[in-house]
Amino acid sequence: xxxxYLDLAWRSLKRTPILTGLMVLAIGLxxxxxxxxxxxxxxxSGDPLPGKSGQLFYPQIMxxxxxxxxxxxxxxxxxxxxxxxxxxxDRQAIVVSAKLKVFGPQxxxxxxxxxxVATTTDFFPMFDVPFRYGAGWTAADDDARARVAVxxxxxxxxxxxxxxxxxxxxRLDKWDFRIVGVxxxxxxxxxxxxxxxQGGFAESDGVFIPFATSRDLAELGIQGNSxxxxxxxxxxxxxxxxxxxxxxxxxxxxxxxxxxxxxxxLVHYSAQQRALGRFQFKDKPLTALRGLMDWLGHNEVVPSxxxxxxxxxxxxxxxxxxxxxxxxxxxxxxxxxxIGVRRALGASRGAVFAQLLTEAGLVGVAGGGxxxxxxLAGxxxxxxxxxxxxxxxxxxxxxxxxxxxxxxxxxxxAGLLPAWRACLVPPALQLKSH
Numbered sequence: 001x002x003x004x005y006l007d008l009a010w011r012s013l014k015r016t017p018i019l020t021g022l023m024v025l026a027i028g029l030x031x032x033x034x035x036x037x038x039x040x041x042x043x044x045s046g047d048p049l050p051g052k053s054g055q056l057f058y059p060q061i062m063x064x065x066x067x068x069x070x071x072x073x074x075x076x077x078x079x080x081x082x083x084x085x086x087x088x089x090d091r092q093a094i095v096v097s098a099k100l101k102v103f104g105p106q107x108x109x110x111x112x113x114x115x116x117v118a119t120t121t122d123f124f125p126m127f128d129v130p131f132r133y134g135a136g137w138t139a140a141d142d143d144a145r146a147r148v149a150v151x152x153x154x155x156x157x158x159x160x161x162x163x164x165x166x167x168x169x170x171r172l173d174k175w176d177f178r179i180v181g182v183x184x185x186x187x188x189x190x191x192x193x194x195x196x197x198q199g200g201f202a203e204s205d206g207v208f209i210p211f212a213t214s215r216d217l218a219e220l221g222i223q224g225n226s227x228x229x230x231x232x233x234x235x236x237x238x239x240x241x242x243x244x245x246x247x248x249x250x251x252x253x254x255x256x257x258x259x260x261x262x263x264x265x266l267v268h269y270s271a272q273q274r275a276l277g278r279f280q281f282k283d284k285p286l287t288a289l290r291g292l293m294d295w296l297g298h299n300e301v302v303p304s305x306x307x308x309x310x311x312x313x314x315x316x317x318x319x320x321x322x323x324x325x326x327x328x329x330x331x332x333x334x335x336x337x338x339i340g341v342r343r344a345l346g347a348s349r350g351a352v353f354a355q356l357l358t359e360a361g362l363v364g365v366a367g368g369g370x371x372x373x374x375x376l377a378g379x380x381x382x383x384x385x386x387x388x389x390x391x392x393x394x395x396x397x398x399x400x401x402x403x404x405x406x407x408x409x410x411x412x413x414a415g416l417l418p419a420w421r422a423c424l425v426p427p428a429l430q431l432k433s434h
Contacts, residue, residue, distance in 0.1 A: 009359035027367025030320030032374025048188035089251035097197035103171035114206030118214035134181035360415025368407030
């Protein structure tokens, strides 16, 4: 029966090509605008580590004496290394990044300015970072302040033509580092682990080195982009004892009991530091422990203009649907005579209603095709915009399917009222008038 309805719908649409074209265009314009903005919103607000994000947390404390209602987002060197040394989580990592000059092994190679992350050994297993060659450095390398590095697949392809480069060297500024690992392509979106360094939608990091080594070579200048200090500074290079927050700190906690215990630990740590004269608070310590997705929401990683554009696009789709309702109503009511004959020959009101909705759904399929083309054009325009997330704007399989699902649902919704009105026409009156 559905095939019969499709045949009738196709014949009906071909009889009125201009009206059909207007309806398809109306649906296509609305769907194209919605899918363009929805794709960007989907990419920017998705879970960067599905299956693992529920175990990752960003702890916060308040180390300075300034009056605030929120704990600090970053850490002083003393606090970050204290928490790292006390090792109260299953895994933990200090993270800080900067743009550095990177030289290849060839004599006279020109430098490249690449995002370089200084971190600790747990970074790679904690964030499920995939490796193509080698592995991350060890805790012993952290302790020894070894000059070792992990590089990205893109950098390995550029400098070593994609072959295994483990054991070879690259130069950061004026120091040589031995490569111990090469990543598979890895670019979590958003770039959650370093929101205050290169940003949530920056390009992939090129090099990873031990945090302790980066402090040994303080002239590298890895101190992030959000250095926030209070009090008198001796200098802005050697930050180990300076009153500045500039480091990010992540922990992995596998069970709810471990999460609760770590919350208590942050309170106890703050009380301990107050006893030492470092922290000052009146009643109770200001601390927080946010999960990965909560942390992204707290930092409003998705730009507000993207959310606004999505709402505007859905408003535009609503306007398009209202126009489609009017066009379908005109089309269906013009066929009152045909509908009356079908009813007189025994077709039920439900059968006629299903036939007309099938016709509306077919308009939705065609509108989805037009919308898909318009969405691809819209995403192409987004990729050429100056925004920091522009390169990410690509249609994935999920959004491809969403295009047609949304188009069909929208057209069926638009067809409900016109189909119902057409079914209410008394067949006797139509037969008498014809």
